[in-house]
Amino acid sequence: MNDPTTGAQVRRSSVPPLIVTQDNAFWFEGVRQGKLLIQRCGDCRALRQPPGPVCPDCRSFHWDTIESSRRGTLHSYTVIHRPQDSAFTYPLAVGLLDLDEGTRLVADIGDTDPAELAVGLAMEVIFTEHAHGEVLPRLRPVSPTLQEGRTS
Numbered sequence: 001m002n003d004p005t006t007g008a009q010v011r012r013s014s015v016p017p018l019i020v021t022q023d024n025a026f027w028f029e030g031v032r033q034g035k036l037l038i039q040r041c042g043d044c045r046a047l048r049q050p051p052g053p054v055c056p057d058c059r060s061f062h063w064d065t066i067e068s069s070r071r072g073t074l075h076s077y078t079v080i081h082r083p084q085d086s087a088f089t090y091p092l093a094v095g096l097l098d099l100d101e102g103t104r105l106v107a108d109i110g111d112t113d114p115a116e117l118a119v120g121l122a123m124e125v126i127f128t129e130h131a132h133g134e135v136l137p138r139l140r141p142v143s144p145t146l147q148e149g150r151t152s
Contacts, residue, residue, distance in 0.1 A: 036105075
């Protein structure tokens with residue numbers, strides 16, 4: 001399919017565009033800048049991911065952010081084979097990462113054979129372009145040389 005305004009080839013995809021709101025815009029902007037930001041309550045200092053307008057612990061509307069180290073441990077994962085969409089490469093591994101800061105993140109897993117994945121695997125967050133030209137987090141195993149310096 002061609003874009004009617006530019007004539008450029010466009011991949012057909014059933015992936016909906018991202019929904020950016022006033023509650024999560026900071027997160028998507030951080031990702032575009034290569035930063036993984038975690039929302040922090042301005043009153044009780046609890047971290048929360050995904051972002052939201054109110055602290056689930058103390059109900060405060062005050063918040064700021066911290067920048068994640070983008071490192072963590074694979075908590076769980078699944079490998080998707082069907083249905084297939086042109087926006088992704090299959091088999092598609094999707095993981096739940098326990099970030100070192102204490103929150104969790106769900107993202108695609110790249111740069112590894114799904115057969116090599118295991119719960120507890122050290123992972124890092126990188127950023128890649130996804131459907132509609134949007135940049136989103138992607139997980140990949142930490143290289144053995146980087147794991148040597150890991151303290152968690």
